[in-house]
Amino acid sequence: MPWNNQSGGGRRGGGGGGPWGQGPSGGPHQQPDLEELLKRSQDRLKQVIPGGAGPPGFLILLLMLGGGLLVAYFAFFFIVRVDEVGVVMRFGKFDRQVEPGLHLRLPYPIEEVQLPKFTRQNIIEIGFESARGRGGGRDVPAESLMLTGDENIVVVGFVVRWRIKDAQKYLFNIQKPDETVREVAESAMREAVGQSNIKSLITEGRLKTEEAVQKLMQEVLDYYGAGIAIEQVTMQKSEPPPQVIDAFRDVQAAEADKEKYQNEASAYAGKIVREARGDADRILLAAKGYQQQTVADAVGQSARFLKVYDEYKKAPDVTRKRLYLETMERVLGGAEKIILDGKAGQGVIPFLPLDQLQKRKEGGN
Amino acid sequence: MFKALTAALVALVGVAAAIAYLSMFIVHVNEQVVVLNFGSPKRVINQPNGKDGPGLYFRIPLVETVDYFDKRILDLDSPPYEVNALDQKRLMVDSFARYRITDPLLFYQAVRNESGVRERLKPIIESSLRRVLGSATFQDIVRDKREALTKRIAQQVNVDGKEFGLEVVDVRIKRADLPDQNQKNVFERMRAERQREAAEIRADGTGASNRIKADADRQVTIIKAEATREAERTRGDGDAERNRIFAEAFGRDPDFFAFYRSMQAYEVGMKAGDRVGETRMLLSPDSEFFKYFNNPNGGVLPGGQPKR
Numbered sequence: 001m002p003w004n005n006q007s008g009g010g011r012r013g014g015g016g017g018g019p020w021g022q023g024p025s026g027g028p029h030q031q032p033d034l035e036e037l038l039k040r041s042q043d044r045l046k047q048v049i050p051g052g053a054g055p056p057g058f059l060i061l062l063l064m065l066g067g068g069l070l071v072a073y074f075a076f077f078f079i080v081r082v083d084e085v086g087v088v089m090r091f092g093k094f095d096r097q098v099e100p101g102l103h104l105r106l107p108y109p110i111e112e113v114q115l116p117k118f119t120r121q122n123i124i125e126i127g128f129e130s131a132r133g134r135g136g137g138r139d140v141p142a143e144s145l146m147l148t149g150d151e152n153i154v155v156v157g158f159v160v161r162w163r164i165k166d167a168q169k170y171l172f173n174i175q176k177p178d179e180t181v182r183e184v185a186e187s188a189m190r191e192a193v194g195q196s197n198i199k200s201l202i203t204e205g206r207l208k209t210e211e212a213v214q215k216l217m218q219e220v221l222d223y224y225g226a227g228i229a230i231e232q233v234t235m236q237k238s239e240p241p242p243q244v245i246d247a248f249r250d251v252q253a254a255e256a257d258k259e260k261y262q263n264e265a266s267a268y269a270g271k272i273v274r275e276a277r278g279d280a281d282r283i284l285l286a287a288k289g290y291q292q293q294t295v296a297d298a299v300g301q302s303a304r305f306l307k308v309y310d311e312y313k314k315a316p317d318v319t320r321k322r323l324y325l326e327t328m329e330r331v332l333g334g335a336e337k338i339i340l341d342g343k344a345g346q347g348v349i350p351f352l353p354l355d356q357l358q359k360r361k362e363g364g365n
Numbered sequence: 366m367f368k369a370l371t372a373a374l375v376a377l378v379g380v381a382a383a384i385a386y387l388s389m390f391i392v393h394v395n396e397q398v399v400v401l402n403f404g405s406p407k408r409v410i411n412q413p414n415g416k417d418g419p420g421l422y423f424r425i426p427l428v429e430t431v432d433y434f435d436k437r438i439l440d441l442d443s444p445p446y447e448v449n450a451l452d453q454k455r456l457m458v459d460s461f462a463r464y465r466i467t468d469p470l471l472f473y474q475a476v477r478n479e480s481g482v483r484e485r486l487k488p489i490i491e492s493s494l495r496r497v498l499g500s501a502t503f504q505d506i507v508r509d510k511r512e513a514l515t516k517r518i519a520q521q522v523n524v525d526g527k528e529f530g531l532e533v534v535d536v537r538i539k540r541a542d543l544p545d546q547n548q549k550n551v552f553e554r555m556r557a558e559r560q561r562e563a564a565e566i567r568a569d570g571t572g573a574s575n576r577i578k579a580d581a582d583r584q585v586t587i588i589k590a591e592a593t594r595e596a597e598r599t600r601g602d603g604d605a606e607r608n609r610i611f612a613e614a615f616g617r618d619p620d621f622f623a624f625y626r627s628m629q630a631y632e633v634g635m636k637a638g639d640r641v642g643e644t645r646m647l648l649s650p651d652s653e654f655f656k657y658f659n660n661p662n663g664g665v666l667p668g669g670q671p672k673r
Contacts, residue, residue, distance in 0.1 A: 180438075224438050224463060247556040247560055253563070283589070338647050
């Protein structure tokens with residue numbers, strides 16, 4: 001049957017879907033078929049022919065009129081919802097595109113209406129499944145493990161947000177928009193990851209990769225004439241595989257250790273240098289003290305000497321003698337003395353028991 | 366009579382509608398159509414670059430049948446193949462192709478429908494993939510020349526695709542991963558590399574720490590040495606000053622100074638301190654001190670040296 005034999009139609013719903021299979025919103029616009037048309041003509045006939053029975057006949061007429069109106073409404077009008085855009089085709093040819101609202105149309109099969117979700121943002125998750133409501137996502141290893149340019153493996157999970165850019169192209173140019181976006185996204189991400197090193201991927205390189213993927217995807221989709229705009233590519237996850245993540249964590253720990261070592265060393269350095277400055281000040285002050293003391297001492301001594309000398313000059317001999325005797329007095333006054341006659345003691349000195357003398361003295365005390 | 370007329374009218378309309386239904390068909394923008402006359406192709410509608418576009422068309426009911434083909438870009442997903450790169454490294458390559466039917470008639474004759482395409486095109490894509498990727502190195506596939514390689518695959522597939530009335534728009538490598546076994550090796554290597562890196566970082570840390578400490582020690586040594594130098598200079602200044610002061614004072618009468626200083630030295634040097642008897646002296650009675658000890662007149666004892 002030609003009307004129904006649509007080769008590409010009837011695919012999974014959403015904004016995509018095969019164009020003429022079943023419209024996204026269930027397609028009330030295509031309701032009237034031949035039977036209804038027939039019914040309607042019968043209605044008209046009955047209207048022309050005055051019915052026999054009074055009130056019940058009138059009631060039936062009213063009901064038929066209402067039904068006719070309803071059918072006419074579905075046949076001649078359609079509603080474009082706020083997030084949709086209406087693409088009207090006349091005999092299969094694109095005729096016009098209309099904004100949200102109530103619109104007139106010719107009944108099927110003359111005109112057909114497609115209502116892609118024009119403003120809706122579609123989200124595709126790759127590399128992980130965010131378990132909505134259940135909490136915590138799950139990796140999809142086949143999708144998430146990627147080879148980097150330096151032959152490492154990285155786990156990547158990302159989200160692509162896309163929107164219809166051109167409703168006609170979107171409807172007429174590609175068969176499976178959802179799948180196409182997904183496959184292009186995977187291919188683009190792997191290409192971008194393949195051109196980066198793991199270091200940059202797990203640290204500061206994410207943003208660059210996201211941009212590269214978005215750009216690449218847009219290029220490919222534009223090349224397909226898909227009428228799709230990639231709005232955003234977000235890397236939810238970009239980390240080393242779980243098999244080696246401990247080694248990567250250890251690298252971070254090592255960085256922290258390095259910092260710690262340096263800080264400790266700096267603390268030590270600060271401490272001992274400060275202490276050394278203190279010591280240096282102490283040494284300098286001690287030296288200053290010595291200098292001042294020495295000079296003061298010298299000044300004092302010389303002053304004393306000069307005083308004595310002034311006295312001495314007046315009577316040198318007497319003073320000299322006096323000084324000598326006074327000194328001896330003080331020196332000998334405090335000492336233990338043994339006076340030996342030079343001649344008599346000559347033989348004795350060697351045998352004098354000095355130690356015992358000492359002891360005796362102490363014992364005496 | 367009225368009833369019969371009505372019935373006839375209804376029947377007429379019904380027959381007319383049925384004829385219309387059977388003799389008209391619509392070709393949509395995204396479709397191309399081959400009209401067959403008892404099974405043999407007669408005309409093609411809405412072919413790319415063809416003269417008939419989408420719209421309403423007529424056919425002879427029951428004689429002509431209509432086959433619809435998609436005009437959009439269609440997908441063809443290949444299973445992953447294990448490919449040997451030029452440098453004997455193995456890769457699991459998962460690719461997909463996008464194609465479009467350019468000649469529905471040829472397409473109809475050669476492959477009939479999309480599943481037919483799958484049958485026929487898959488081996489072609491696989492062999493082309495192996496041929497092209499096998500002539501490239503692992504690095505080229507993963508990093509450097511992916512775009513160019515896929516372009517080449519698409520070109521090669523296109524040559525065969527033309528015979529099926531289709532055009533391969535694009536071939537892309539969705540995934541190029543290592544086989545499981547090699548993956549383990551990579552994990553091993555990654556771990557080893559990270560461990561080395563961690564060790565290097567720690568060693569750097571220790572090195573830096575040692576450097577900082579050594580530098581601090583050096584600074585300390587220098588600070589102390591400079592302080593000592595300065596201190597010695599200060600002490601020297603002090604000593605010099607002292608010497609100068611003494612020289613100036615004592616230089617007036619060296620002889621008296623010698624005497625005076627000796628007296629002081631005796632006193633300090635032999636000072637008993639607090640305890641009497643600390644110093645013990647053997648004295649000769651004929652010393653100067655005892656000059657008057659034996660002789661109040663001050664005569665020097667026989668044998669004694671007269672002291673000045």
